[in-house]
């Protein structure tokens with residue numbers, strides 16, 4: 302075997318390029334794979350040169366040439382202790398869990414109370430997606446649009462390669478094969494994630510289909526989306542994490558997307574959407590670009606199956622910004638008799654046209670990465686059942702008896718807790734919440750009692766209706782049906798939600814415009830995204846397109862009382878949506894869209910009064926005039942690529958409001 306030396310001793314990149322066949326020698330031939338695992342350094346000094354040999358800890362499970370050389374290239378740059386190809390097995394999950402527990406990074410919860418569950422505490426600087434460090438590095442800046450951060454792709458790659466160089470020193474490089482969507486579905490996509498985080502591996506086990514079956518679909522030359530991740534914390538000789546969540550400082554974090562080449566490069570964060578690259582990075586930002594190019598849709602939408610007392614079913618997909626109860630809606634338990642809601646997905650929908658001209662949706666994920674605080678037996682009993690076992694909790698509080706607790710869990714904290722920062726916490730003396738407001742559970746979809754029987758149908762489920770929504774305390778009615786697809790696209794493009802978390806650098810109570818709830822997730826120009834929506838509407842006949850509704854559970858009276866009970870009672874609105882799809886109920890044509898007749902919203906058994914319902918279903922002309930000004934302002938920030946058809950919608954609405 303011949304080797305090409307590409308770095309000298311003392312260089313930051315010690316490596317040896319292997320120009321031999323597709324197998325690589327291990328460092329110490331005499332050692333078996335098992336003893337090499339996690340132990341043997343990969344640097345070898347010979348004759349004054351520093352060699353790096355890629356130390357494969359297990360068999361390379363594929364003959365896919367591009368895949369193998371992609372992994373090899375990154376291993377050479379990142380210089381891990383060894384490369385391990387994940388298989389997604391239960392044994393692997395358990396082995397990595399044990400490693401995380403023994404390394405002090407995870408706490409195993411009381412198996413009698415919370416079987417097969419782990420608790421992690423992240424670094425206080427690494428608790429959420431970091432939009433300011435998230436980039437869409439398209440070749441041209443104008444293609445990233447005004448809502449994305451942009452750096453010239455080669456510049457960004459140069460900077461990031463500098464950070465990646467040697468970044469896995471002292472760590473294992475895991476190669477995760479995964480399918481977003483049921484393996485082999487024609488809507489699904491295959492991805493590979495390289496990561497040095499065992500936390501990421503076990504979370505991916507839950508959130509995506511991690512299985513060697515993807516190699517069968519992939520063959521020797523199939524397409525995959527290459528996704529690279531490092532926590533950005535190389536270890537010095539003999540150094541360990543010592544129970545401290547590894548990550549890089551915020552200024553070094555990059556969550557980068559290269560839309561033309563369909564690549565994802567993430568560095569410096571170990572948390573959620575920054576690190577579990579199948580989710581927001583692949584299934585939304587990169588997939589939205591593919592969907593635009595290939596004529597389908599990748600949307601930030603829950604998918605639910607709604608069944609009437611007569612046993613008829615309709616499928617509804619809904620886009621809501623963060624903190625608007627998407628997971629709760631996806632798992633809702635109706636308060637109206639004999640109606641049933643089942644969950645297909647709670648966050649992302651991929652939709653393609655079927656041969657019948659209708660849109661069919663799959664949930665590309667296989668788990669829920671939900672916000673824990675506020676989740677309770679009142680707000681979402683199905684979620685509480687889902688997280689009863691086999692779950693990962695991040696940044697929640699720990700009870701004395703080894704269980705979890707968070708604000709809004711529905712009962713008082715039992716005794717002294719350990720808060721998300723690892724400190725003792727007492728309700729009486731506490732100044733800060735015990736759980737981080739963005740604390741999360743990672744839970745398996747199959748453990749959800751409300752999971753729909755057809756949730757893994759590779760053909761997807763036919764979508765009858767889209768819902769858009771936001772948290773709006775005034776103006777926006779309880780439910781409003783768009784008159785047609787173009788109007789619906791306009792309504793979705795103007796979606797917004799009031800800011801609730803003071804942590805965001807935005808004024809509380811102001812409305813943040815969030816077109817289709819995709820603001821942080823569109824992998825290209827927002828105006829082109831809106832054009833794509835219009836194009837989709839032209840690809841089939843009107844009667845086959847989903848009907849579009851805008852809902853608002855969050856209306857208040859002037860003195861601050863909620864007008865609508867929400868949660869399970871939202872089924873009363875879903876019933877109207879169902880009946881509109883089935884054409885069994887009329888609507889009132891108004892200036893803003895099609896509103897329910899008062900008598901068609903069932904409020905029996907609620908404390909909603911007739912006056913409340915009047916307020917919820919009226920058109921507030923003055924409020925809408927203000928709304929129109931705000932919509933125009935948001936459109937102005939999208940530049941001159943906003944489709945004319947949508948600008949015409951503004952004019953038409955203005956005229957109708959008088």
Ligand SMILES: [Mn+2]
Pocket residue numbers: 601648
């Ligand atoms: Mn989401």
